[in-house]
Amino acid sequence: MTISQLHPVFVDQYGGLRSDDRERVDPAVDAWVDLDAAEIAVADLLVALGQDLDTEDLRETPRRVATALAELLTPQPFSMTTFANDEGYDELVVVRDIAFHSLCAHHLLPFIGVAHVAYVPGERIVGLSKLARVVEHFARRPQLQERLTRQVADALEGELTPRGVGVAMEATHLCMSLRGVCVDGARTRTTAVRGVVRDDPATRSEFSTLVGAP
Ligand SMILES: [Zn+2]
Secondary structure, rough: OOOOEEEEOOOOOOOOOOOOOOOOOOOOOOOOEEHHHHHHHHHHHHHHHHOOOOOOOOHHHHHHHHHHHHHOOOOOOOOOOOEEOOOOOOOEEEEEEEEEEEOOOOOOOOOEEEEEEEEOOEEEEEHHHHHHHHHHHHOOEEEEEHHHHHHHHHHHHHHHOEEEEEEEEEEEHHHOOOOOOOOOOOOEEEEEEHHHHHHHHHHHHHHHHOOOOO
């Protein structure tokens, strides 16, 4: 087998986010996607599961599955654009209902939901779209919802040094609704709070109200 297609994966500490305008082209590229090997492995898996690959439907499926999984498991590089908080804004900034999807690390089945991301600025503020990009960045890998929630909070705390951060996520896990206990419609909620969002009761209460927490 020849390794004809190699795609870099940008490996990071907590995402390798940068606080300046540089494109996040991390020199520490030490993981690769080998699509040819993945295609062979998917074919082997389907055959082992009793599937006949010599049908029109399934003939190209191993390649398609390998490509789809590579896309879902490869974080996209991006830069964290921040600006000086010249006007001294010191209230909660909340972006609600950021749709996201990820793959559960235990079954590689999707979990799908929304994230609400909030922070109280310190000396820097961040472009609002970047809050959604942070969620997407950490979602593109085998994940646990708890870890994803925490990683988004940690990344914002590390990059912005804000006075506080709050992240709430609510998602449906297909590994719960399609298999095992087959609980349909159950939604899992996770939160991560830092700084004044955690320690100041009024700010914490405001965060909970804004993101619709009980
Ligand atoms: Zn699972």
